[in-house]
Amino acid sequence: MRYTLSNTINKPISVVTEKFKDTEGAKEWMEGLHKIEPVSGVPGKKxxxxxxxxxxxxxxxKLLETILxxxxxxxxxxxxxxxxxxxEVELLFEEISENVTKQTTNNYFQLKGAMKIMGFFMSGMFKKQSMKYMDGFKKFAEK
Known part of the structure; x- marks a missing residue:
């Protein structure tokens, strides 16, 4: 399953990306997240x-995140x-104007077992959850 979503954030791209790099701040906009545990490499780097x-x-x-x-x-x-x-998520930030940044996510899911069937019928749920995170990040970045 693949889909793309976007919205705009009323902040300069420099502020938006600094807020995105704030791992502690992620707990404010990613519902249910309570801990990020580094495993290897420099956090946030490829x-x-x-x-x-x-x-x-x-x-x-528990999800394992890898920066690609x-x-x-x-x-x-x-x-x-x-x-x-x-x-897999590709997150793009594009400067629209001095104080407006467009946020776009390209999402790809490869599900296993019963989730493969559920994903087919519930693709809207996946998009809704992704948009919820995007809107949560927008509010966090605009604070």
Whole structure:
């Protein structure tokens, strides 16, 4: 499954990317995230890995994030691996004007087992969750 989403953030691209690099701040805009655990490499740089620990509906979930590309302030690409599958996200920041930045995500999911079937029927749910994170980041960045 693939999809692209975008919105605008009413802040300069320099502010937006600094806010994005704030790993502690991610807990404010990624619902359910309670811990980021570095595993290897320089956090936020190409090749680095870390675990994202989430709580969702009373269940704990752990995702392994790998930074695939890092060209901030304009682009970063990362993957998440878990028991339900693989998710690759390319996040693009584009300066629209001095105080407006366009945020675009290109998302790719490769699901396993029963999630493969559920993903086919529930693609809207995946898009809605991605947009929820984007809107949460927008609010965080505009603070």
């Amino acid at each position: 090749g680095s890995t870390c675990y994202f620990h989430f709580s969702h509906k009373g269940k704990e979930m 590309e890092e060209n901030l302030p304009h682009q970063i690409k990362f993957s998440y691996t878990s028991g339900i599958g693989y998710n």
